[in-house]
């Protein structure tokens with residue numbers, strides 16, 4: 450369990466002995482991809498997971514055979530589209546994580562992925578609405594600002610939409626915000642917890658540094674905010690055409706899944722930032738918004754407000770809300786015009 454010790458803290462490991470009894474099937478759709486593989490690995494190391502269902506249009510049985518040799522208790526099975534594989538992968542899932550879709554290349558925005566990924570997410574959401582309507586659905590596929598509303602519309606069309614169980618995974622923004630401030634302040638990033646609100650692309654990502662008591666100013670503050678907003682671009686540029694963040698995203702996805710499982714298994718005060726159906730900016734056209742959310746056995750327990758912010762942060766937020774409203778509207782309009790078969 451060396452690796453599990455690296456990934457999970459002592460308190461979490463103690464909780465595992467009690468939680469390992471729980472039956473938690475986690476399904477990954479897109480499990481053979483750059484995110485899917487390390488995410489599946491991390492989920493295999495998590496004793497809260499009792500069953501891991503790995504689905505992809507290619508290579509998932511191979512990934513499952515490989516991950517399945519790791520000596521933790523959970524069972525692992527790979528599924529492909531033959532023989533109702535998607536149905537079987539989803540049936541009985543408590544958590545469905547969706548990293549299926551294409552990643553960016555240099556010069557692209559996340560919105561440039563819309564044309565390809567919207568239909569992939571729509572079709573997987575249709576399957577989830579039919580075979581795992583009560584599961585927590587975690588959308589990683591970009592553009593998250595639009596793929597989450599698409600998923601919501603699909604669930605509504607099947608009459609099974611539960612706003613408390615649909616999550617856009619924005620954890621990576623908070624992971625980056627913590628890491629980047631720790632590099633500036635020479636602190637331990639594990640102790641940093643920077644609130645990030647809004648959405649998951651460029652100017653819709655709004656770090657609220659002031660809430661952590663930090664007081665960067667001028668160019669330093671601008672540079673920090675820009676790095677958090679465009680951290681994904683750093684990785685896209687460095688990978689030089691071979692994709693976007695996969696390993697840090699796998700860590701962030703595994704952290705979010707772990708938080709949901711902890712909350713489902715009775716732990717209190719589990720708070721994660723996530724992009725959910727939210728009342729906070731509905732009056733400005735944002736039916737979805739990322740802020741800190743308390744998780745519980747029913748998914749979303751309590752959506753935290755944005756809280757006290759500086760004038761500088763308010764300006765960032767105003768821009769974010771405007772962009773986000775457009776991204777959300779685009780997803781909803783597209784899926785209404787393209788309901789699929």
Ligand SMILES: NC(=O)C1=CN([C@@H]2O[C@H](COP(=O)(O)OP(=O)(O)OC[C@H]3O[C@@H](n4cnc5c(N)ncnc54)[C@H](O)[C@@H]3O)[C@@H](O)[C@H]2O)C=CC1
Pocket residue numbers: 478479480481482483484485504505506507548549550551552553562566569572573588589590591592593618619620621622649692693694695698
């Ligand atoms: N929310 C976030 O913070 C982040 C989101 N992403 C997004 O995650 C997505 C995946 O990225 P990578 O893993 O790097 O891409 P990848 O191309 O390495 O993997 C994607 C996987 O999805 C599979 N796939 C495609 N269509 C499918 C379908 N209909 N059903 C099941 N599987 C299908 C592919 O076969 C492939 O294995 C991208 O859209 C990327 O932009 C990436 C990083 C962070």
Ligand SMILES: O=C([O-])CC(=O)C(=O)O
Pocket residue numbers: 552553559591621680681682684685693694
């Ligand atoms: O930048 C991308 O395209 C992938 C992503 O969402 C991120 O790394 O935050």
